[in-house]
Amino acid sequence: MKKVVCIGEMLIDFVSTDVGTNLVEAEQFLKKPGGAPANVAACVAKLGGNSYFAGAVGNDPFGACLINELIDFGVNIEYVHKVTTPTTLAFISLAQDGERDFVFNRGADAEFSLPHNQTSLLLQNSILHLGSATALLGNHLFESYLTAAKYAHDHKHFICFDPNYREDLWKDKLDVFIERSMQMLSMANFVKVSEEELSLLTGEDDIAKGCEHLHAQGVQYITVTIGSRGCFLSTTTHQSIIPAYAITPVDTTGAGDSFIGAVLYQLSQANLDELTYAELAGYVQLGNKVSGVVCEYLGPMTGLTDFASIQSLDKPLKTA
Template sequence: MKLDVICLGELLIDFVSTAKDVELIDSPGFVKAPGGAPANVAAGVVKLGGTAGFIGKVGDDPFGHYLKRVLDELTVDTNCLALDREARTTLSFVAQKPDGDRDCMFYRHPGADMLLSAADIDEAYMSQGAIFHYGSISLGSPSSKEATLQALAYAREHGLLISYDPNLRMDLWPDQEYARKEINEGFGYADIVKISEEEFRFITGCSTVEECGRYIMERGPKLVIVTLGKDGCYYTNGELSGYIEGFKAEVVETTGAGDAFVAAVLQGLAERKKAGQPLFDEQLPQLLQFANAAASLATTRIGAIPSLPTREEALARLG
């Protein structure tokens, strides 16, 4: 089975506040929603018309079985999703504060995703992908980091395009310096990096998006994209660079927006890769505009995976 995108990392339950513009301490209740950045990307690729597989580990508990069912129903391939009896499925509680920032707290001591190991990575499975996508959270525990590095080695050996999302979640790291070191290490393995406006200053030490783009490109990637929320995104491949305008939206909750963006970019690049077309040429702005449309739609619904748009919805958003 050939797959457009193979994603590795966390799959968890987001409990999203039923009230808007409040912090967690004042949230009156929560709605259960499936999430986890790499899993969101896999789901987003499928909803946009591509094929995707997910490598990860959840607890052998009701939440883990629920998450597997969600991916199965979306037709995300879960042959490499393991159910673990040693740890429970990771939970996250999320609220959107009055200033628009997220208030987020994880229950993960440890979460099953932290126990993914190198032995869980199947080389034959990895060889079936066109693109491999991972995030920084799987670099944060020894076992899952070893698994990620093993997957990266197989991806490089079999010619997959490699995508990385730093996805900063400070409360999952023991301290800031360790987080910065490990997240920066991730740049060196990637062909494509998507980083957000909220993340890049802490991670890179840069003060502008242009400086950030140069900093990351110097570490090996061929394309860097900085997402700018409602203002769209900035991109550079070292030769071409520019800003792509965003779309206005009635924002309900922003959890899945960045992952919807990444899914749209990777699904488009997978199509080009399979067709033998150039990946990072003058057609990039058109693809990034589509990704901005997908991201804007994801902010209009509650939850990460439930908010991800279909291809038809994203195309309609483009007008």
């Protein structure tokens, strides 16, 4: 089994319990651990995989809370740094359908620095997941992203990239987001995007054509999450929609992270040189199930469960 290395932010999500209100009106909040790459690492570990999280938190109560959460999930925290900058925070309000409104208060995550002499040890026998919402903004974290991505690419490690676009983070800087995303994407074997992200990166509103554009950049495998419809899976030879499971969503925070965490858990045990479309479609289907279960709970990690439990869970597929 390969280890899954996730680099980026871990933060506190303050999720409004005043469902149906926006952040202007919300008054009550629940503290939940979050951060896209940390969510992925927790999912992989909970399913039974070997996951590492590399990032920075503040030397404060929030940082201590986050580290304890990773330990509880079984994530390796050897590369978690404590810094003097306060822990990054996010404030989230929920609409009636579970969709979200975000505001970020960026802090410690930007200070994560991965020395070159530690990169080879961290990435030994690994799949590298680059799925941070904040890494492409710059600072030390972006430099560490580049260091890890270039090392993994040069040494032919399997790389997964999720751009994790957040409009609040990229106001007036969309061209920078696209440029840096394409830089990462050019080194990736596997790319996970939303419909919005695919359109931003390719200029294509048609999913199949957008995927063809990314394949032309060298990406082997692409998953496009399409909400309640499931996931569009594309390789250089096949394309199809893998249906979602029928659920009643409570909170969609972390849905994409748990999806890709479940897929990466399965890829970590696969022969990556001989993946078939059928195998990949099966991995995506299980990812849809894990994601669906997570959406039935408040917070991105609350609904995570082990592999045997998720396999045995009887969930009906959603029909058109």
